[in-house]
Amino acid sequence: MSDPDKVLATFVVNGEPHQCAFAPHKTLLEVLREELDLCGTKHGCELGECGACTVQVDDVPVLSCLYLALDAVGKQVRTVEGLANGPTLHPLQDAFADLGAAQCGYCTPGVLMTAEALLRDNRCPSRDEVKQCLAGNLCRCTGYLKIFEAVELAAARMRGEDKQPSKESIYGS
Amino acid sequence: MGLDEQKTAPSVVRADAPWRHDAKKDELRVIGKPIRKIDARSKVAGLTKFADDLKLPRMLHMKLLRSTAAHAVIKHIDVSKAKSMPGVKGVLTGQDMPIPFGILPVSQDEHALCLDTVRFVGDPVVAIAAMEEEQAWDACRAVEVEYQTLQTIGSSHEAAATDEPRLHDYGVRGNIHRLENLEFGDLKDGFARADHIREDTVFFEGNTHLPMEQHATLAHFDKDGKLTIWSSTQTPHYLHRALARVLHPLPAHHIRVIACPNGGGFGGKSDPFNHEIAAAKMSMLTGRPVKIALTREEVFWCHRGRHPVLMRSKMGVTKTGRITALDFESYLDGGAYGSYGTASTFYTGALQTVTYAVENYHFRGVRFFTCKAPCGPKRGHGTVQPRFAIEVQLDKVACDLGLDPAEMRKQNLAPRESLTANFLRIGSMGLGACIDKVVEGSGWKARRGKQERTKDGRIRGLGLACSSYLSGAGLPIYWNGLPHSGVQLKLDRSGLVTVFCGSTDIGQGSDSVLSWIVGEVLGVDPLGIRVVTSDTDLTPVDLGSYSSRVTVMTGNAAMQAAERARDIVARGAAEHLQVPVNRLVFADARVFDSENPDKGISFQDAVIAAEARCGTIGTVGSYTPPKTAAKFRGGGVGPSPSYSYSACVVEVEVDPDTGIYRVPKVWMAHDIGRALNAAVAMGQIEGSVYMGLGEAMMEEMAYRDRSHKGHRVFVHKIPSLLEYKSPSTMEMPEVVTYVVEDPDKNGPFGAKEVGQGPLLPIMPAVANAVFDAVGVRVDENPISFEKVFAALLAKKEGKDARFGPSLGKDGVPQVDFGDSLKVKTPWQGGDGTAWNEPKRDKKAAK
Structure with a gap:
């Protein structure tokens, strides 16, 4: 179907240029999922309420459901697919897997992209800082606790510490 | 070794403990360990394909x-x-x-x-x-x-009062969908023996899953x-x-x-x-x-979420707090369709006897059709609302009698390995241990009732509550005599084990459960197992991920299939190694002689030896829950292979002027039977605490009653993720979790459920904690700040320090429940049938 109203644009996503045509009112979320097949980014509300669609644009976490795709042209977009280094998971991903911080896994990509930006700015965030940072990412499975612990575990590992999850967080008190 | 000898070789399956509940921790290499979920990597990589991630040409x-x-x-x-x-x-x-x-x-x-x-x-x-x-x-x-x-039917009260128009042309009468009236034991005698009788009316507003x-x-x-x-x-x-x-x-x-x-999913x-x-x-x-x-x-x-339920409960207790009789009524606002509502209605009555021993019990329940989104099963299905009613009432009873609510509950524990008044069979029962854990951890004895002030002028309170939940329904949704869970295993010469099962992973880790159990039995790395699930063309039937049934039922089926595969492989390995089959050990991807561990072969070579000996290797396992003891009509809802138990203490800090409160800390103990994976079990418990707090503090499926072109409509007040309030990271308290393991002989390695039970005690514990802090009762869930404020205001004005539904006769809809079905309890010599039940026509029963 040809559509004269579509625009042709080139995005840089996860360091790779992608050219595609889309209606100018399309959000970054829609273009990522529907045009570029990058379905790791999820939709939970499409109203900017849940954080599931969080990606990074020029290193800043944004809600891709409220972000016009056209506004991302010429910027660096990073999605969950760009987090791992080849087959090697990002330390955040490893920590999330170790602790079971991803249950259903639907909010996980958005949480990871938010947390990754935090750890770039703050190598040693306090529990309160982690909570503040993730306050816009809803999760219905975990009760957030394993997510907090995983972010802190990843932060420690990224600082070069040989850290393992605490006994209480795995076996209980 | 001859074929005849092979045939009689002892199987590892023991008749007295087929699911190995008594296995010692140090004998287990996979079970109980915090290994990653089998799908952890794809989930954190964003590669898991959810339904909306799929597309096809054209x-x-x-x-x-x-x-x-x-x-x-x-x-x-x-x-x-x-x-x-x-x-x-x-x-x-x-x-x-x-x-x-x-x-x-x-x-x-x-x-x-x-x-x-x-x-x-x-x-x-x-x-x-x-x-x-x-x-x-x-x-x-x-x-x-x-x-x-x-005409629009907007509530239970309206439905009870409106016979015409009917929403459906089936059901009991008018807009009554279901009506149940069951009596176990001798209520009159029970109340006559009570030193104290309390009557309460409470309401639990509906809420939704919000996946x-x-x-x-x-x-x-x-x-x-x-x-x-x-x-x-x-x-x-x-x-x-x-x-x-x-x-x-x-x-x-x-x-x-x-x-x-x-x-x-959460039931939605x-x-x-x-x-x-x-x-x-x-x-x-x-x-x-x-x-x-x-x-x-x-x-x-x-929707299909939590039913709004109005409840009236009359409890008789002795001076020391022993329950002698319970008369419980529930009124469910079902919404527009049946959904699971028949089961929901029974569940508002079924488990009252499983947590505490209730000697004489009367349950009346009614579900109405109303012009709102249909209600159904949400985490804790139908048992959450009565749990709120009972646990708040127990707190009041303890208060009336001057007893410690924790000690009073311990006096009433349902006995392990027993039949309840309504013929539910309890197996392992770790609630006493759960109560001890949270009482000790929270400093309950020293800190309760002290009304300590925080620096910002709030008052601290502690509240305690308990619960039980089923590990899967004893009966299937449609009447049949077939297994509830089936598993097939394929072992091939690459050493790969493939598990086929109809179960569905909704984030709780059911795919991983299969891999852990098969991995343990066959001595292979669970992360190397291929799990194929939830495909009706490829996988044997499992009834689904509901009623906390998957770990126990698919787990037992997987265990049976794996034991059978182990037998086949063992025979191949025994022949190859010239070692008696009963001396073989499967561990670390090897099969070896227990008396000479160096004498062994890889698991892959053992599979090859077995395939050479008897051809392509495939096994099946299936599981059907034990027969239920209840034979009366309605006795099909409530039975389960086992019951989990939870106890929690919630701490609140309440502003005595505004009613605004926060929850800084929760202590939660859950009797899981055995944790198949410690970290994953913790995640289920913490997630339950979270969802319970959401229900306790803010979540509600609230409607606007509006007129649209002269027609009365009910539209959802807040159909969005932001406006339907749920806890964010900022509201989540510190949680101290205790995993109590009281293995049950009906579960794989003794496991019981964990996904739903720990949610139940949170809401009543919050209500009880608010009372401990500021002396007001909120008899309505959610225990929102406005309600606490209203109760505080009432207290200040010298009125009943309470917010909740009317305690008078008009508090509940007027419904004729008819005569009760009367069932003699096991201790009255009952056999599980109702002595006044009309003989059921077999055709009609179908």
Whole structure:
């Protein structure tokens, strides 16, 4: 179907240029999922309420459901697919897997992209800082606790510490 | 070794402990260890394919036009304009799918698209498929529907008072869907022996699951005349049955249902849904793949969440706090359809006896049809509301008698290995240990009732509550004598073990459970096992991910299949190694002689030896729960292979002027039988605490009662993720979790459920903690700040320091419950039947 109203644009996503045509009112979320097949980014509300669609644009976490795709042209977009280094998971991903911080896994990509930006700015965030940072990412499975612990575990590992999850967080008190 | 000898070789399966509940921790290499979930890597990489992540060539997008009337007859639908809109490829109305369906055989009351009547705002009326999603929306707007409105039934009270018009032409009478009246033991005697009797009326507002993933379905009716459905469903088997029913004459074996990993379910994806069936029909109509992805608002209309339940409870106790009798009534606002409502009604009465020993028990329950989104099963299905009522009442009783609420509960514990008044069979029972843990951890004895002030002037309080929950329903949803879970194993010469099972991973880790159990039995790395699940073409039936049944039921089936595979492989290895088969050990991907561990072969070589000996290796396992002891009508809801137990203490800090409170800390102990994976079990407990706090503090499925063109409609007040308040990271308290392990002989390695039980005690514990802090009772969940404030105000004005439903006769709807079915308790010599039950005609029972 040809559509004269579509625009042709080139995005840089996860360091790779992608050219595609889309209606100018399309959000970054829609273009990522529907045009570029990058379905790791999820939709939970499409109203900017849940954080599931969080990606990074020029290193800043944004809600891709409220972000016009056209506004991302010429910027660096990073999605969950760009987090791992080849087959090697990002330390955040490893920590999330170790602790079971991803249950259903639907909010996980958005949480990871938010947390990754935090750890770039703050190598040693306090529990309160982690909570503040993730306050816009809803999760219905975990009760957030394993997510907090995983972010802190990843932060420690990224600082070069040989850290393992605490006994209480795995076996209980 | 000769063949005869092989045949008689002892199996590792023991008749007295087939599921190895008594295995010692140090004997286990996989079970109990915090290994990663089998799908952890794909989840953190964003590679898990949820239903809406799928697309097929030539795929159409479908949208539903939903009713704007709350109760009306459809006079006319004009789709002519919509049909000619750009991109439109298919239009369906109710007449295209006239066969009704529903999750329970007794309530086949839904249509994929409303046939002639709409029963709530949001009921689907027309389905339209188009090339683009937006085109389908536009076409929906071009449809004209003429409604003849009917009287709207807005609440349980209204339903009880309104016989006509009826929402459905089945049910008990008027707008009463179900009515139950069951009496166990001698209530009169029980109350006569009581030193103290309390009567309370409490209300539990409805709330919804709010999974992060909206429901989505992709249907493809291919050129071979077979239908494939990928869907976000917790129950592919039941969806399969509903599709076969509605799409008749398409045979069931031409329908394949694949449940995608669910982005959260919590019970909200357990019904077969209208959109799933409509997408299938649309694909059959257009010959193209059809996808529907619901919007967040539509997920609120799908609902099937927690029933609003009004409850009246009369409890008799001795001076020392022993319960002598309980008379419990529940009034459920069911919404527009049956859904699981029959089971929900029974569940508001069934488990009262499983937590505490109730010697004499009377339960009356009624479910009404109302013009609102249908209620159904949400985490804790039907048992959550009565748990709130009972645990708050116990707190009041303890207060009345000057007893410690924790000690009083311990006096009343249901005994392990016993039959309850309503003939539920309790196995392992670790509630006493759970109470001890949270009492000690929270400093309960020293800190309760102290009304300590925080620095910002708030008052601290502690509240305690307990609960029990089932590890799977003892009976299937439709009457049959078949296994509830089946597992097939394939072992091939690469050393790969493949597990096939119909269960569905909704984030709780059920795929991983299969791999841990098979990995333990066969001594292989669970992360190396291939797990194929929830595909009705490929995997044996499992009834679904509901009622906390999966770990126990698929776990036992997987264990049986794995034990059988182990036997086959062991015989091959024994022959190869010339070692008696009963001396072989399977561990670390090796099979070796227990008396000479160096003498062994790799698991792969053992499989090869076995395949050479007896051909291709495949085994099956299946599980059917033990027969229930209850034989009275209604006794089918409540039985379970085992029951989990939880106890918690919640700490609150309440502002005595405003009623605003926060929850800084929760202590939660859960008797899980045995944790198959410590870290994953912790995640389930913490998630339950979180969801419980959401229900306690803020979540409610609230409606606006509005007039639309002179017709009264109920529209959801807040159908969005932001406005339907749920806890964010900022509200989540510190949680101290205790995993109590009291292995049950009916569970794999002794495991019981964990996904639902720990949610139950949170809400009453919050209510009790608020009372401990500021001396007011909020007898209505959620315990929102406004309600605490209202109760504080009442207290200040010298009125009853309480917020809740009226305690008078008008507090509950007026319903004639008729005569009760009377059942003698086990200690009265009862046999599980009702002595006054009319003989049931076998045909009628079917």
